[in-house]
Amino acid sequence: MESESPDSTAGPVHQGPTSDGAGTGWVDQRDAAAAIATLVAKIGEQQATIAASDKTHLDGRIDRGQHQKQLLGAFGTLRLFDTIPDVLRQGPFALPDSAAAPVAYRVACRISNGQPCPFSDRAPDVRGVALKFFTTQGVETDLLMTNEGGRSHARNAVQFMDFADVIVAQIAKGATGALEQLSRDVLDGKLGLVESARILGILAKETTLHTVNSLATEQYWGSVVRLGDVAFKYTLQPHDATAQGTQADRESDNYLREDIVSRLHDGPVRWQLCVALFVDETTTPVQDASVAWMGPLVPVGELEIVAPPSAGDEAVINQMAFNPAHGFEPLGITHARGDVYAASAANRKDRGVLSSDEARRFLQARCDNTLERDE
Secondary structure, three states: OOOOOOOOOEEEEEOOOOOOOOOOOOOOEEEEEHHHHHHHHHHHHHHHHHHHHHOOOOOOOOOOOOOOOOEEEEEEEEEEEOOHOOOOHOHHOOOOOOOOOOOOEEEEEEEEEEOOOOOOOOOOOOOEEEEEOOOOOOOOOEEEOOOOOOOOOOOOHHHHHHHHHHHHHHHHHHHHHHHHHHHHHHHHHOHHHHHHHHHHHHHHHHHHHOOOOHHOOEEEOOOEEEEEEEEEEEEEEEEEOOOOOOOOOOOOOOOHHHHHHHHHHHEEEEEEEEEOOOOOOOOOOOOOOOOOOOOOOOEEEEEEEEEOOOOOHHHHOOOOOOOOOOOOEOOOHHHHHHHHHHHHHHHHHHHOOHHHHHHHHHHHHOOOOOOHOOO
């Protein structure tokens, strides 16, 4: 059900069906079209500023607005469990009848650092995982997740992009530039002192104070989406058998990449894909992305990468564009993320961004190669 919002900066309110304890009862509200247009323009400005900085070595050519440094680009397999609850058996999680073969999707997996600049892996940062696959119905599906403790540092997309201005200013002009931008945002009312402190506190906890020993042992969470009437967040959890520690020199600028490649030389690396269902607006709010959803996890599948990728595979995956609105109905912050990610990809088209059809062909080719080896 939709109704008009009294807030001119927000779009219509969409309310899901009455809660029955299985992901329903949520309330969603999109940003207004004018607000989305502002965010789309802002990502372009940020990308241009980053490209112009001599610290990024981009030579003026626009690249990703965030998550620029790829740590691993590999093809893997996502196997869906036959125990997925009925309320989730739709869209990307749809299962065939019991007589059919289990569902296994060939997946492109891109793991990255969060900054829009290729800093050392030793620098405090968010780490992210992006997955792309095409369902049996041919629907492009992307899962985008970070290791920020099941939440974002920002409550909504406007706040996220306002604080991204501070990060971009730090890259372009150093600490002085970041302080100047933050001061302007506070004075202009974009980011109040309390909210600025809250954002900095979350980022400090999840980056500076959080030691990442291995990409294989981290937990990654996506933003809220829905299938039908069911709202949820998806998450990758490390496999129970994954060894702790770091299999690389922690003083290396690329230790996270070196660790995951070392693990793949030893054998497959696996994560369990789970979802956390919406419970209520207090503990699992749709509109406030800064609140971690702490409900029980429902396993839906397993992601497996079996070997280190080739240089060619990594180059192809680095050219892919990922969007959290692909494959699921967006809710909350994911509405705006879908528009901003699409704009970011369009802005870097001169770097050879793959189209959806090209990505589909590459994934199909890897799937065919796997079948040939298995025969």
